[in-house]
Amino acid sequence: MSGRTARNITGRIVIVGRLVLETPAHFGNGDVVGVTDMPLLRDPRDGVTPLLTGASIAGALRSHLREIERGYGEEAQEKDLAEQLFGRLDKKSTLQSWLLVDDALGVSTGFELRDGVAIDTATRTAEDKKKFDIELLAAGTAFDIRLEFLETKDNRDLLPGLATTLDGLTRGQIGLGQRKRRGYGRCRITEWRVRRYNLTKPEGLLTWLDDDGKAEKRGDDIFALLDVSQGPSDKRNWFRIEATFGLPNSLLIRSSSGEPGSPDMLHLKSRRRGELHPIVPGTSLAGAVRSRAFRIAKTVLGQDEAQKLIDSMFGHMDEEGASPHTKLSAADRPKPVGSRVVTEESLVSGSRDMVESRVKIDRFTGGAFPTALFSEQPVFGGAEAEVKLTLTLRNPKETEMGLLLLVLKDLWTGDLPLGGESSVGSGPAGGSKRQSSQPHSRSGDHMGIGRRQRWRSDLWRERPSLDARRFRGRIVATQEGSMNKQYWQPIAQEKLADFQGAPRDWLTEKMTEKMPWLLVHADDGVIWGRREQNQTIVLSSDLDDMKSQYPVIAVELRAQTVQQARIFGPEGELLLWREGMTFRGRSIMDGEAVPDSAWHEQQILWGTTSRQEQGFTLLQEGQQGLLHAVPLDVPARRRAALTVRHYIVSDEQGRAAIVLSRLFDLGLLKSQKGG
16 A cells, blocks of 8 residues: 555545437447458347447547547646546556446447448549448437546536536537547437435445435536536637538438348438438548548649648548548658548438339440349439538638538539439439529539528637637528618619610610629520720620630520629629519629628639630530630639628627628639649
8 A cells, every 4th residue: 555645535426327329329349350340349248238338438528528628639738627537647647537437238229230432532433442341339229327426525626527528418519439520429318317425424325335316316407416507618619511402303322221122222221219211421421522622622722732631621541641642752641630520420301212223234235234134222302302411620720611611512503422323313412493592503403412402600719809708600591682781772673674675785884894794694504794995895695706616605695584694893793683574683882892791702613714705715614514705814724713702790699690792803713723
């Protein structure tokens, strides 16, 4: 006993709660030999009952408290509550944990076996020898966890830290097991049971030995149960996007039922409340988002800089520090880190199952390939089908937030596939036509997630300029009918009557030196225009040589086919849109200076320079892709871009919302590296 100091424990606080999995979880046993590549940890006494070790629970609780105190990715300091409560071991000193965490046996609702595969970003096909399977506990599996806090007269100041970390379980903010940042291991405790034992008295010691629960307190507010008013301030910074999409056609993320007579491929389903539901797993969403984010970043920054950005957001991967996109030198390879982008597992609601048959075609004969008939069962949507996708970026930077929003736009417009069979129409988030307040969506009959219904992004960070209060902003897409009228004014109906009779004359009259640009969306295409110094306008359909070679740009300006027209420039914007057989309009005239409540964003226009004529540049996306002629001289290897002004308002609670956007200018992309 020499050299050891008694802990002088005066009491024990026993805390019990039923932890229920909200998404499947993997608590691995570390074995590499077995029927699966990643088997579950089970109770060795029967080899069946799921086991959740106390070390796993304690590690997750400690990590959550450290992130609350220090922020994501920051090292804990010796005096932090996380170090004092859970103990520390270093070369200078050793402190034993004041919190005892027991192993927990689970009551399983079933098991799932999922396949995983690495995707080659260049070919968008599976990489060779990169397939694996993982065994999961089904959602709904429950564990009765038990913790015991050793109380002394000197350590009661640790109770706020204990209450804070347990509150993370109440709120569902703590994940357990592997691949937590891809949606696995979401869990929650809905009720706590707390018992206090006074060990300074014999009766208190006896009730603790008997595990007497007569004086037990129950509830969901762990702060109240532990007699704690509040915990440490939250230092975490995060940015979250929640987007709800419709499902107009089908979606297929492959799995196998393993049942005889079932289709060869089924859409992945997971058990919730005893029933199987189609899902979009966080792994599939993360893979698609990472691939598209890299593609966007490479366009602007070049390959090496883009790779560093993507690795810093999505984590380092592949053998010996290399990345699948590029082989960096040893000095340039980023330190292996986990992903800061967290994706959630999403349920697909309102869908139905349908089986369809397909056959492989012999490319030489053009006929069916022998023995190559197969069936698949995607989920098909409709008017009521939808799926909500959630992404969270930890420690966000403005560049990274903007990149994720660009990826969201590609999902929204149908340009980014999710799931398999995308080359034959399944999987892309094809958009459908929307109301005139958001008229730029791409329409079509693609299969997959589509028709953006609503989206929002949350930004939470400490802002000293707001008296060090925790600031939580929200960006919400709204229709123009509900926008703040301090920014825009309606155009009287009688002033729009002349537009239907002579649209070109009406637009010429409204365009000014500081509002020189015209963008028209019609049923048969896009029309660009520019005001000349002699106060006339030139349209893309006026370019005789160009439209003779490319008839697709020869779209005549006719009121009967116009869906929307915008006159814009630094001084303001005038917007017209069709409503039935008539037009409505609004104007924003706020001048060139940027208001305090606004910010500018450049949006790259589709296409690269093909040819020029009369100050217009034909932009072409691929050999057979989109063609349009912008009223601008765009040099080779440069990109044209629209500058958009966003207007923001904040309420008394600090919630900020983009309530309106307008086109501000047309020009070249300001910053472009790597070609």
